[in-house]
């Protein structure tokens with residue numbers, strides 16, 4: 001029996017558009033790169049450079065003294081043109097260091113030689129932790145939690161098991177899949193370093209069964225590894241949700257309101273593991289990542305090696321531009337990503353996908369906002385991986401009964417979007433829940449009004 005969790009949905013994965021596209025460098029660099037000072041969960045960094053200053057590739061440009069934060073480095077050599085507000089995929093407008101590159105050529109994906117001969121015995125856990133923190137590594141699957149904080153010792157929550165989230169369960173996205181196939185040495189080196197730094201005894205690579213090539217390759221490469229095991233999971237969304245992943249791989253249920261470290265588990269993303277290897281072995285800060293540019297609305301889907309801070313528009317141009325039928329551009333996947341109104345919005349360390357959708361892909365009814373009343377079919381209940389009653393929460397928010405929404409456990413919603421996807425009445429159930437959460441946070445003064 002395939003390992004899985006209860007609930008979830010099976011949207012068309014549409015990964016064929018880009019899954020066979022190797023990761024390639026950009027053809028040319030953009031005229032300006034806007035490196036946002038907030039690319040992670042935690043304190044926003046302050047620029048440590050000044051306007052008109054020259055910077056080297058990899059130089060520190062943003063830092064914070066807060067415990068939960070991640071340093072920011074320049075992805076290119078060049079001149080600081082501006083330090084000003086720029087649009088952020090999620091947070092509105094955020095301070096950015098704007099750099100005009102002086103380099104002629106964009107960087108190529110990392111060579112694999114240094115990772116093939118590596119041994120984790122050459123490093124102590126403290127050395128690994130220090131390098132991870134210095135490199136400004138964050139969870140690259142979307143959440144952006146600083147990896148140095150996650151991996152570091154915590155006597156209150158000792159880590160026993162590590163799970164590498166290799167599901168890539170959101171439709172369309174293929175960058176982690178290509179990383180596993182092409183940067184295999186680097187990926188495996190990162191896993192070993194993370195395991196050593198965190199003190200975990202055992203590591204599982206949780207991967208969906210729609211990636212047979214990666215499964216075959218990783219099985220060959222890990223068969224002699226005592227503490228690294230492949231765990232093949234059913235292809236189902238959101239298989240890569242942390243709580244669902246822990247349940248599918250280990251059979252452990254994380255109680256509502258708790259997170260994996262509270263049950264001794266550390267979850268880490270594929271690209272994050274690769275970045276850790278680069279940081280420790282090559283002393284390279286996190287300034288580039290693989291990004292999938294895809295959807296039926298872009299001319300030539302691709303997987304690109306992208307400097308952080310690249311305008312979305314530049315990546316679309318590298319892929320031949322938008323098709324006439326394109327109606328929406330999303331940063332991230334179709335289930336949890338954020339649609340961008342401004343194509344100048346720069347990528348961040350957590351941007352794994354630029355998704356260019358047509359009206360057909362968005363869905364005619366959703367595109368035209370054709371919602372009909374709830375028919376109480378209960379489908380949203382049956383797919384909710386958190387066992388919530390999404391329609392009750394949405395109705396409570398609509399009726400401005402935030403007390404009721406809290407009673408129905410609105411805070412436990414992981415915003416996976418499954419309820420909106422399945423709803424035959426085209427109700428944006430997740431949208432109501434997100435709005436409700438913001439209103440509750442504002443009422444509690446956790447968020448500015």
Ligand code: SF4
Pocket residue numbers: 383384385386387388389390412413414415416417418419420429430433
């Ligand atoms: S209520 Fe939240 S967790 Fe449940 S399906 Fe909807 S978005 Fe996902």
Ligand code: SF4
Pocket residue numbers: 373374375376377378379380381391419422423424425426427429
């Ligand atoms: S899936 Fe849609 S129509 Fe069905 S109960 Fe949920 S909100 Fe109502």
